[in-house]
Amino acid sequence: DKKEVDLAVQSAKAAFKIWRKKSGMERSRILLEAARIIRERKDEIATVETINNGKSVFEARLDIDTSWQCLEYYAGLAASMGGEHVQLPGGSFGYTRREPLGVCVGIGAWNYPFQIASWKSAPALACGNAMVFKPSPFTPVSTLLLAEIYTEAGVPPGLFNVVQGGAATGQFLCQHRDVAKVSFTGSVPTGKKIMELASKGVKPVTLELGGKSPLIIFSDCDIENAVRGAMMANFLTQGEVCCNGTRVFVQREILDKFTEEVVKQTKKIKIGDPLEEDTRMGPLINRSHLQHVLGFIEQAKNEGAKVLCGGDLCVPEDPKLKDGYYMTPCVLGNCKDGMTCVKEEIFGPVMSILSFDTEAEVLERANDTNFGLAAGVFTRDIQRAHRVVAELQAGVCYINNYNVSPVELPFGGYKMSGFGRENGRVTIEYYSQLKTICVEMGDVESVF
Numbered sequence: 074d075k076k077e078v079d080l081a082v083q084s085a086k087a088a089f090k091i092w093r094k095k096s097g098m099e100r101s102r103i104l105l106e107a108a109r110i111i112r113e114r115k116d117e118i119a120t121v122e123t124i125n126n127g128k129s130v131f132e133a134r135l136d137i138d139t140s141w142q143c144l145e146y147y148a149g150l151a152a153s154m155g156g157e158h159v160q161l162p163g164g165s166f167g168y169t170r171r172e173p174l175g176v177c178v179g180i181g182a183w184n185y186p187f188q189i190a191s192w193k194s195a196p197a198l199a200c201g202n203a204m205v206f207k208p209s210p211f212t213p214v215s216t217l218l219l220a221e222i223y224t225e226a227g228v229p230p231g232l233f234n235v236v237q238g239g240a241a242t243g244q245f246l247c248q249h250r251d252v253a254k255v256s257f258t259g260s261v262p263t264g265k266k267i268m269e270l271a272s273k274g275v276k277p278v279t280l281e282l283g284g285k286s287p288l289i290i291f292s293d294c295d296i297e298n299a300v301r302g303a304m305m306a307n308f309l310t311q312g313e314v315c316c317n318g319t320r321v322f323v324q325r326e327i328l329d330k331f332t333e334e335v336v337k338q339t340k341k342i343k344i345g346d347p348l349e350e351d352t353r354m355g356p357l358i359n360r361s362h363l364q365h366v367l368g369f370i371e372q373a374k375n376e377g378a379k380v381l382c383g384g385d386l387c388v389p390e391d392p393k394l395k396d397g398y399y400m401t402p403c404v405l406g407n408c409k410d411g412m413t414c415v416k417e418e419i420f421g422p423v424m425s426i427l428s429f430d431t432e433a434e435v436l437e438r439a440n441d442t443n444f445g446l447a448a449g450v451f452t453r454d455i456q457r458a459h460r461v462v463a464e465l466q467a468g469v470c471y472i473n474n475y476n477v478s479p480v481e482l483p484f485g486g487y488k489m490s491g492f493g494r495e496n497g498r499v500t501i502e503y504y505s506q507l508k509t510i511c512v513e514m515g516d517v518e519s520v521f
């Protein structure tokens with residue numbers, strides 16, 4: 074509630090006073106220690122994340138990898154953040170200092186709980202800020218491990234606080250007068266509300282929102298790789314991935330061959346207990362989301378799409394999984410641009426295949442959306458690859474791959490998929506502010 078949110082913010086504020094005085098090297102050392110602990114406890118954290126979210130433990134380990142890598146990356150940058158020195162006439166000069174913002178708020182979605190908390194807190198802490206983080210109420214657990222690890226690594230108590238709750242808790246955080254910035258990952262409708270709340274206090278926001286990204290497959294591609302890319306673009310974390318390339322545009326000459334192979338591979342995905350080593354797809358996040366995703370498939374059928382595989386409720390053989398929120402991954406053929414399954418974010422394991430003839434046509438259709446998070450292109454023609462990505466209206470573009478997220482590269486959207494970035498050097502700018510200092514070395518020349 075409001076009182077607990079205030080306690081968390083006040084304790085973060087007290088920790089900020091200590092942390093902001095530390096040198097970049099000192100902050101770096103503590104972040105590196107936290108990264109080391111995460112690496113050491115990787116399997117345990119991944120297991121907790123699987124129980125938290127339902128994704129396969131195999132995948133959860135990859136999330137934990139990009140988490141410690143993010144801490145290491147910003148630890149590497151912490152000591153080299155600085156301003157510039159500018160010579161002015163008469164020996165005077167100016168300089169800039171890059172300073173932290175204060176107490177930042179992180180609000181996370183349920184699909185990548187530990188990773189989202191790491192991607193927000195690592196640059197925030199590296200820049201000298203404190204953070205109060207609110208995970209989704211559907212996945213409250215793993216973020217607490219991150220808080221424990223930061224404490225064990227040596228951050229001042231309260232520097233990274235976790236508060237639990239839903240929309241109301243998030244609202245208290247966004248409105249709190251001692252909060253300097255809000256970084257949000259979640260849906261477009263919630264992102265709009267957060268921007269509105271933050272605007273009342275003129276607080277900067279980073280918005281990492283949803284998407285309906287295009288994946289364009291030209292007939293000159295390496296088909297095996299394109300099929301693997303399409304699987305990566307659609308079926309990680311049960312399809313509950315913001316940047317998924319769910320509109321798969323395939324050039325007509327290879328449509329049948331590509332479709333046949335992608336359906337074959339999709340049918341092979343092992344669904345089941347996500348804690349088992351060979352499982353590649355676990356249950357969706359909850360029953361209402363499962364019904365929501367199945368509803369999209371029903372509507373797609375009514376609008377003329379053809380279910381080529383999957384799209385059904387799935388009850389795994391293991392009796393202990395009988396009440397799980399499982400479904401079979403679905404490939405939809407005969408999709409058209411105006412269909413709901415092609416226009417709206419489904420956030421489940423549903424791939425829509427569309428055919429196209431020319432580059433100009435597919436670019437026009439790929440960009441015809443309010444979203445702009447990611448996009449991909451498969452082709453062996455290097456000039457076409459770069460020409461196409463230059464025209465795609467998306468913050469993250471992949472050439473001949475999809476859904477790889479190296480922490481060295483910025484991640485974030487165009488259009489209604491949000492603004493601001495996570496990861497990469499540029500994110501320092503979103504967690505710091507620049508102070509200009511103007512130094513007079515002579516006498517004051519007054520105009521009065």
Ligand SMILES: NC(=O)c1ccc[n+]([C@@H]2O[C@H](COP(=O)([O-])OP(=O)(O)OC[C@H]3O[C@@H](n4cnc5c(N)ncnc54)[C@H](O)[C@@H]3O)[C@@H](O)[C@H]2O)c1
Pocket residue numbers: 180181182183184185207208209210238239240241242243244247258259260261263264266267280281282283284314315316418420446486
């Ligand atoms: N761009 C990205 O990096 C990225 C990453 C992951 C997920 N997403 C998006 O997240 C969405 C799925 O996640 P979700 O269902 O958890 O999203 P959501 O918008 O429902 O909730 C996200 C978070 O916001 C909180 N919240 C809800 N209402 C709020 C309010 N009025 N004020 C403050 N906080 C509030 C929730 O409790 C939760 O912690 C999808 O649209 C997906 O594309 C984006």
Ligand SMILES: CCCCC=O
Pocket residue numbers: 184185313314315316476478
């Ligand atoms: C692939 C990691 C992106 C997180 C978005 O849901």
